[in-house]
Amino acid sequence: MNLDTFPSVLDRTIERSGMSLEHLQRRLSARGVRVSLSTLSYWRRGRTRPERPESMKAVSAMEDVLELPRGHLAELLPPRKPRGRWASRAGETRQPDVLWRDPTGLAAALSALEEPSPGTLTYLSIHDHHRLDSMRRDASTTVRMVLRAEADGVRSCVVLHRAEDGDTALPVVVAGSGCAVGRVRSQPGNRFVVSEILLDRTLSVGQTALVSYEVRWFGTVPALRYSRALRRAPRSYLVEVGFDRLAVPAECHAFTQGDAWAAERGGGRLRVGAFGGAHHLVSDPQEPIVGVRWVW
CATH class of the missing domain: 2.60.40 (Immunoglobulin-like)
Structure with a gap:
């Protein structure tokens, strides 16, 4: 049984790369992708998951920075949760x-x-x-x-x-x-x-x-x-x-x-x-x- 999840693979890959979250953030920024340290930390610990288009762009950039096959992290994400008009806004946290x-x-x-x-x-x-x-x-x-x-x-x-x-x-x-x-x-x-x-x-x-x-x-x-x-x-x-x-x-x-x-x-x-x-x-x-x- 494959027990790999998005946070477990992301955490393991970051550890293997030797990069800090600050270093990863700078590498993403150099590619024109803005993502906060707290968001990266939440993704890594499984507290939240990428869903929005800009977040998925960050996931794709992370795959390149961490030298993973294209789509490797994205395919570990479950289907996006269905949300109503208010639920989508109430669940957001502005970093x-x-x-x-x-x-x-x-x-x-x-x-x-x-x-x-x-x-x-x-x-x-x-x-x-x-x-x-x-x-x-x-x-x-x-x-x-x-x-x-x-x-x-x-x-x-x-x-x-x-x-x-x-x-x-x-x-x-x-x-x-x-x-x-x-x-x-x-x-x-x-x-x-x-x-x-x-x-x-x-x-x-x-x-x-x-x-x-x-x-x-x-x-x-x-x-x-x-x-x-x-x-x-x-x-x-x-x-x-x-x-x-x-x-x-x-x-x-x-x-x-x-x-x-x-x-x-x-x-x-x-x-x-x-x-x-x-x-x-x-x-x-x-x-x-x-x-x-x-x-x-």
């Missing part, structure tokens, strides 16, 4: 290099905290309530998420938060309800904090969890926007900004971006209510970055 052009160490931090494999956890909804203080500075964000397990044994998720250039310190994540903060990886070089959120119980397929936590910011200058990079596409995303009643902006607008360097696309003007709040609700977000910008 760090797609959103932030692979800031140093971020993929390694995600791997170290054992982020759930793509397709094992659906984000049904995410609600960010971001607050500014009376000096117009970032103060805190309360995050509420409704999660559903698509596999047995889900017990955690991983969240990323990034300080602004002028912040005096990296953000601090504090558990609210339904969760605890586990391991944390702080990265001062790129201003990220990567945190493990431990659920209050281990989920089986179809079970849901409601978690909330707070992010505390250390802003020093008036903020001009708040945004979230949606690494896993939620069914709905609600961003709410609370301004101090003595420091209400002149205008407030929603926007989206394709990545952190892409031009902002307008999502419409938002009305600031009598109590200093504005919000923007997006169902099935089509862009990975959604936010609110304001003018003082």
